[in-house]
Amino acid sequence: MRRYARIYLTLLKINFSALAAYRSNFVNSMVSSIAWAIFSVALVVILTMRTDSAFGWKREEIILLTGAYSILIGVFHTLFSRNFERLSRLINFGQLDALLVKPADSQFLASFWLVNYTSLIRIPIGIALVWYLVSVLRVTVTAAAFAWFTLFLFVGIVLLYSIWCLVATVTIWFPRISNIVDLMYSVSSISRFPREMIARTHAFLFLILLPLAFIINAPVQFLLAKGTWIDAGMLLSFAMFFLLASRMFWRFALRHYTSAST
Amino acid sequence: MRYARVFLLHLQDALDDKGRMFVWFLISLINPLVLLLFWRGAPGVWSVSDAAAYYVLLVIANTFLSVHIEEVVAHIDIQEGYLSNYLVKPVSYLVYKFFHELPYRVVESVFGLLFLGMFLSLFHLRFGIGDAASVVLFFGIFVLAYGISFLFKMVLGLTALWTTDYAGVAQLVQVVIIVSGGFIMPIALYPPSLQSAIYALPFPYMFYAPVGALLGYFSRGELVRILAIQCAWVVALYALYRFVWKRGVGQFTAIGR
Numbered sequence: 001m002r003r004y005a006r007i008y009l010t011l012l013k014i015n016f017s018a019l020a021a022y023r024s025n026f027v028n029s030m031v032s033s034i035a036w037a038i039f040s041v042a043l044v045v046i047l048t049m050r051t052d053s054a055f056g057w058k059r060e061e062i063i064l065l066t067g068a069y070s071i072l073i074g075v076f077h078t079l080f081s082r083n084f085e086r087l088s089r090l091i092n093f094g095q096l097d098a099l100l101v102k103p104a105d106s107q108f109l110a111s112f113w114l115v116n117y118t119s120l121i122r123i124p125i126g127i128a129l130v131w132y133l134v135s136v137l138r139v140t141v142t143a144a145a146f147a148w149f150t151l152f153l154f155v156g157i158v159l160l161y162s163i164w165c166l167v168a169t170v171t172i173w174f175p176r177i178s179n180i181v182d183l184m185y186s187v188s189s190i191s192r193f194p195r196e197m198i199a200r201t202h203a204f205l206f207l208i209l210l211p212l213a214f215i216i217n218a219p220v221q222f223l224l225a226k227g228t229w230i231d232a233g234m235l236l237s238f239a240m241f242f243l244l245a246s247r248m249f250w251r252f253a254l255r256h257y258t259s260a261s262t
Numbered sequence: 263m264r265y266a267r268v269f270l271l272h273l274q275d276a277l278d279d280k281g282r283m284f285v286w287f288l289i290s291l292i293n294p295l296v297l298l299l300f301w302r303g304a305p306g307v308w309s310v311s312d313a314a315a316y317y318v319l320l321v322i323a324n325t326f327l328s329v330h331i332e333e334v335v336a337h338i339d340i341q342e343g344y345l346s347n348y349l350v351k352p353v354s355y356l357v358y359k360f361f362h363e364l365p366y367r368v369v370e371s372v373f374g375l376l377f378l379g380m381f382l383s384l385f386h387l388r389f390g391i392g393d394a395a396s397v398v399l400f401f402g403i404f405v406l407a408y409g410i411s412f413l414f415k416m417v418l419g420l421t422a423l424w425t426t427d428y429a430g431v432a433q434l435v436q437v438v439i440i441v442s443g444g445f446i447m448p449i450a451l452y453p454p455s456l457q458s459a460i461y462a463l464p465f466p467y468m469f470y471a472p473v474g475a476l477l478g479y480f481s482r483g484e485l486v487r488i489l490a491i492q493c494a495w496v497v498a499l500y501a502l503y504r505f506v507w508k509r510g511v512g513q514f515t516a517i518g519r
Contacts, residue, residue: 024425027430028425028428028429028430028431029429029430030430031430031431031433031434032429032430032433032434035430035433035434035436035437036433036437038437039437039440039441042441043440043441043446046441046446046447046452047297047300047304047446047447048304049451049452049453050306050307050451051304051306051307053304054300054303054304055303055304056303174281176279176281176282177281177282177284177285178282179282179285179286179289180285182285182286182289183285183288183289183292186289186292186293186296187292189293189296190292190296193296193299193300194303196303197299197300197302197303198299200299200302200303201299
């Protein structure tokens with residue numbers, strides 16, 4: 001555990017050095033992160049311009065979901081999403097070998113190699129939005145509600161990571177469709193809408209999208225003091241199941257990996 | 263003849279890449295479907311059937327009209343130096359890239375048309391064009407929409423002649439296109455002040471105008487007006503392309519290509 005902590009600290013330093021060395025990339029990346037952060041809020045504001053509620057959620061509560069989503073996705077994009085894009089490229093060009101021969105767990109290296117510091121900007125934007133909407137809704141946030149919210153956001157990140165990992169691992173069999181990771185950006189954004197929206201889809205679609213329905217909804221329900229133990233239980237169960245599944249699927253997939261003689 | 267060969271060469275590439283292109287098509291399908299689900303729970307704004315017709319046609323239009331040539335221009339031609347190959351060839355860079363991109367649009371449109379066929383077999387879709395004049399006007403709007411999309415993306419790609427990493431600008435433009443191209447909801451549902459601002463940009467004429475024309479959102483007079491504005495945008499963007507090309511190529515350097 002300490003060894004992996006030391007490795008991760010080194011990776012953090014290397015990524016920070018790269019950020020400082022390529023300043024124009026930093027500016028461009030920051031512009032991109034801010035643009036998407038503003039867009040995700042603008043989208044919901046525009047959608048709710050002509051309606052006060054949807055699926056039993058008030059307009060402000062739907063925007064609150066987006067604020068919480070911004071915090072979660074800020075952490076996720078900082079830590080993971082660039083690694084999955086890189087993973088699909090490594091597999092497509094047969095360069096995963098370099099990762100596999102290293103004396104550390106391959107899933108750890110594949111998941112944590114890159115750190116996108118510029119995505120951190122989405123976290124304060126999300127926090128500010130959540131703070132503002134909690135005051136507009138006149139919700140008294142207790143220490144317990146805040147603690148549950150933080151805990152379940154963390155569990156939501158674990159669940160989202162596991163789903164992305166499962167999808168990215170498929171590229172070991174189909175290296176040409178490396179853009180399947182780009183599909184996950186759109187799929188992940190479904191989690192910021194009320195989960196009752198997913199409940200009204202076709203049964204097959206509902207089963208596929210069900211885990212996404214809890215990633216943001218459950219933490220926000222607890223922040224608003226409306227959370228139930230079913231919400232918590234479902235989120236925790238999905239997170240544990242998918243984390244285990246992603247680990248087992250990764251190890252299974254590596255047995256089928258063929259490189260391109262790098 | 264040479265451009266026909268360029269088209270066929272890249273058509274071969276596009277057909278070879280059909281798996282990836284199908285995934286791109288799925289990506290373009292997800293957001294409109296999510297928005298359609300949202301409208302099911304927000305009644306009173308517009309009917310679910312109207313929303314379904316709008317988003318389905320938007321997805322189809324997007325498969326052809328959403329040009330991605332700027333990525334090739336910025337990353338491969340400019341940043342990797344392959345632009346010098348075109349500078350020494352007796353071809354127009356603009357025309358070459360036009361025939362480079364066209365096969366990918368055609369292949370992706372096939373997925374869109376298959377999806378439309380599937381949708382029409384299950385649901386009824388009412389189009390707003392009935393007479394020959396409306397059909398002609400619609401095709402004119404559609405062709406000009408592609409022209410605006412292509413020229414705009416070429417200009418965007420050429421900005422890489424001045425920046426080492428144009429990705430941030432590209433992402434910002436993408437966000438503006440989503441908001442002003444009608445990808446969230448019909449522009450007619452936006453507040454009037456926002457509509458005025460949006461119609462000052464070329465993006466509603468790229469995507470919203472063709473879809474709106476097909477669904478009968480516009481009167482005959484409005485269709486003619488849209489055509490005229492699209493022509494003006496094509497001329498303006500072509501002039502901008504020529505200006506950017508002349509200024510940019512003068513300072514372009516590449517090594518070993």
